[in-house]
Amino acid sequence: MSDAIKVLDHGFVRLVDTMGDEQAIVDAARVSYQQGTQKTRNNRGLIRYLMRRGHTSPLEMCELKIHVKMPIFVARQWIRHRTASLNEVSGRYSVLPSEFYLPEKDCIKMQSKQNKQGGSEPVSSSIASVVQDVMKEGALQNYQDYENILQGYGVCEIARETARMVLPLSLYTEMYWKIDLHNLLHFLRLRLDSHAQYEIRVYAEAIAKIVQDWVPIVWEAFVDYKLEAHPFSRQEMDVIRRVFASYEGDGSVQGTPREVREFFAAVALKES
Numbered sequence: 026m027s028d029a030i031k032v033l034d035h036g037f038v039r040l041v042d043t044m045g046d047e048q049a050i051v052d053a054a055r056v057s058y059q060q061g062t063q064k065t066r067n068n069r070g071l072i073r074y075l076m077r078r079g080h081t082s083p084l085e086m087c088e089l090k091i092h093v094k095m096p097i098f099v100a101r102q103w104i105r106h107r108t109a110s111l112n113e114v115s116g117r118y119s120v121l122p123s124e125f126y127l128p129e130k131d132c133i134k135m136q137s138k139q140n141k142q143g144g145s146e147p148v149s150s151s152i153a154s155v156v157q158d159v160m161k162e163g164a165l166q167n168y169q170d171y172e173n174i175l176q177g178y179g180v181c182e183i184a185r186e187t188a189r190m191v192l193p194l195s196l197y198t199e200m201y202w203k204i205d206l207h208n209l210l211h212f213l214r215l216r217l218d219s220h221a222q223y224e225i226r227v228y229a230e231a232i233a234k235i236v237q238d239w240v241p242i243v244w245e246a247f248v249d250y251k252l253e254a255h256p257f258s259r260q261e262m263d264v265i266r267r268v269f270a271s272y273e274g275d276g277s278v279q280g281t282p283r284e285v286r287e288f289f290a291a292v293a294l295k296e297s
């Protein structure tokens with residue numbers, strides 16, 4: 026088992042296990058056209074082709090299992106990704122420890138006017154201090170209430186499943202999480218995006234480092250064709266074609282000859 030990557034104030038991502046590697050992906054892909062493990066083209070070219078064309082099932086041959094500790098409000102966003110398997114600590118079974126997430130001052134932001142789900146500029150340091158104090162005192166008070174309820178105010182023990190109802194969303198929880206590489210990349214594309222909340226984005230960044238070490242060619246293709254690529258609407262494509270109508274290419278389009286051909290075909294330009 027690997028060392029944990031620290032995330033936020035008390036959280037972490039720890040790699041537990043992986044199944045499969047880039048060879049498993051290309052082996053599975055080559056079965057498609059009945060050529061077994063014969064190397065008809067290099068692995069990098071094939072993986073890039075799969076990513077570019079959305080031929081994703083070979084990526085499902087690889088799986089990642091991690092142990093994650095995150096605030097409950099992050100876990101609520103996380104578990105919306107239904108294509109993973111998970112097992113979370115039970116607040117019915119265990120007394121949950123007193124660990125709460127407290128945002129750094131520069132993470133306490135004004136409500137964005139453009140994005141109703143997000144923040145904009147950090148608030149002033151003095152307001153941020155007040156918010157931090159209120160959050161901290163609130164969490165400690167909630168935890169004190171939790172302990173008091175557990176002890177039934179000295180009369181009788183009260184069930185943990187009931188007592189936990191007073192705990193706040195900032196309390197840390199833990200889970201084991203397992204997902205195949207195709208769905209993991211989908212998770213990362215959504216949660217590395219600047220629109221994702223900062224507190225889940227930092228977990229996605231930690232997982233991205235693990236993926237980069239595990240399957241570097243897949244990661245490179247993912248960044249090129251998914252993460253930093255952008256799908257355009259029909260109307261947007263019309264504008265792009267008009268703008269580039271007289272462009273004949275200057276050799277600056279990067280990629281294999283096939284990729285360059287596909288680019289020129291997409292924007293209906295003459296290849297230089």
Ligand SMILES: Cc1cc2nc3c(=O)[nH]c(=O)nc-3n(C[C@H](O)[C@H](O)[C@H](O)COP(=O)(O)OP(=O)(O)OC[C@H]3O[C@@H](n4cnc5c(N)ncnc54)[C@H](O)[C@@H]3O)c2cc1C
Pocket residue numbers: 105106107108109142208211215216220221222
């Ligand atoms: C920035 C951001 C803001 C968000 N805001 C909100 C919000 O305000 N409220 C809210 O409720 N959620 C919100 N979400 C969650 C979001 O709507 C998705 O539920 C979440 O991102 C999981 O995406 P997914 O369904 O593609 O992933 P997964 O559940 O992992 O599914 C992966 C893919 O499998 C397929 N799939 C899975 N299940 C089904 C199914 N039942 N039927 C058909 N196809 C399926 C789909 O192709 C799907 O894309 C937000 C997410 C992000 C990233």
